[in-house]
Amino acid sequence: MMYDVAVVGAGPAGATLARLVGKDYRVLVIDRRPFAGDYADSPAKTKCCGGLLAPDAQQMLAELGMGVPKDILVGPQLFTVRTIDLQSRLERYYQRFYLNLDRERFDRWLVSLIPDRVDFLPEATFKGYSLDGGRCNLRFSQGGKEYSESVKVLIGADGANSRVRRLVFPDSAMPKKYIAIQEWFQIEQAMPYFTTIFDSEVTDFYSWTIPKEGCLLVGSALSLSKDAAERFETLKGKLGTLGIRLGKCVKREGAPILRPQRLGDIRVGRGSIALLGEAAGMISPSSAEGLSYAFKSSLHCAQSLLDGPEGFLERYDRAINPMRVNILLKNLKSPFMYNPRLRKAAMWSGLLSMEVYKAGV
Ligand SMILES: Cc1cc2nc3c(=O)[nH]c(=O)nc-3n(C[C@H](O)[C@H](O)[C@H](O)COP(=O)(O)OP(=O)(O)OC[C@H]3O[C@@H](n4cnc5c(N)ncnc54)[C@H](O)[C@@H]3O)c2cc1C
Secondary structure (H helix, E strand, O other): OOEEEEEEOOOHHHHHHHHHHOOOOOEEEEOOOOOOOOOOOOHHHOOOOOOEEOHHHHHHHHHOOOOOOHHHEOOOOEEEEEEEEOOOOEEEEEEEEEEEEOHHHHHHHHHHOOOOOOEEEOOEEEEEEEEEOOEEEEEEEEOOEEEEEEEEEEEEOOOOOOHHHHHHOOOOOOOEEEEEEEEEEEOOOOOOOEEEEEOOOOOOOOEEEEEEOOEEEEEEEEEOOOOHHHHHHHHHHHHHHHOOOOOOEEEEEEEEEEEOOOHHHOOOEEOOEEEOHHHHOOOOOOOOOOHHHHHHHHHHHHHHHHOOOOOHHHHHHHHOHHHHHHHHHHHHHHHHHHOHHHHHHHHHHOOOOEOOOOOOO
16 A cells, blocks of 8 residues: 555644545554543553643634534533732633543544544554655554555654654754643532643743543643652642642643744644644644644645645645744743733733632632
């Protein structure tokens, strides 16, 4: 079987691209995750994520003609962001509409939409590639065996730690990388907020709590250093002072998360190899929202491919210019969230915030 397109990674970006081009091209998708069976407690097999579908991602699903099946949603649905600045002791509430998802079920649903004629290989790990004339030889392993496939186009949709990206651009730095640590705690009463916590003692990015079906997720995007785990403990220690009581910890997980800051952090690929989603460096540098960028980049790449493989990368490169501008604008907005003085002024002003009456809570 000679494939036209091979996709490494069946997360939101890769699964969406395979769905969109799978009827027109012979497509192979590989992912190291199983996407089947019961392994809720195995962090290595699931994507560590807050599982919030933000308004931009909801809009992307609308543009893709999709709605979310109800069995992917988990309670409570969230309409409020509670923002806490631990340095200035300021607290504000903002209205914002999220869909609260089970991320593993969401990813499996996206994979289930890939057309049957696409060959999908779960538990298959990308190893490398070599170029041979106009084709690309993809190497991967599955079940202890090594395989190779010759393809016209290789797509790297393998997330923040993209091996495809590192091999295509061996000499260029990755965008600034954080390590996200997230723990799931049993709780009796869910607070119906997505809480964002700013504290420079913990991180120069942000920490969060998200209620999810009987649990409270506590997470933080921490700069890469030896004391990251210690700073996460500091965060947990401070939650009690905010009235957040944690029960038994039932899951601990972690994942890298990118924070693109320069135009050069966004890479669409080279030659017959394209990068999508977080592998391309596309994620919000201000909120770490990544699902809308995964969907949007895969839509642009699919449209470019459907016009023919010849010159598709140049078309894709041009199509994502508005995404580049969007990421630059988010970087301009960042100081109002991450510079302690500007954040204090913004929160103190109360601009765009709302009152929340907590009767009975
Ligand atoms: C802790 C945390 C919380 C987050 N919360 C949110 C949130 O609430 N809302 C939001 O919008 N965004 C959130 N994000 C960001 C979001 O999860 C990502 O930006 C998004 O998943 C990117 O999609 P993707 O398809 O590009 O990559 P991924 O979803 O990372 O998918 C990459 C896929 O590639 C596979 N893969 C990787 N390497 C290989 C290999 N060598 N061989 C085979 N397969 C491979 C992986 O198994 C995975 O399935 C969060 C991120 C983190 C870390």
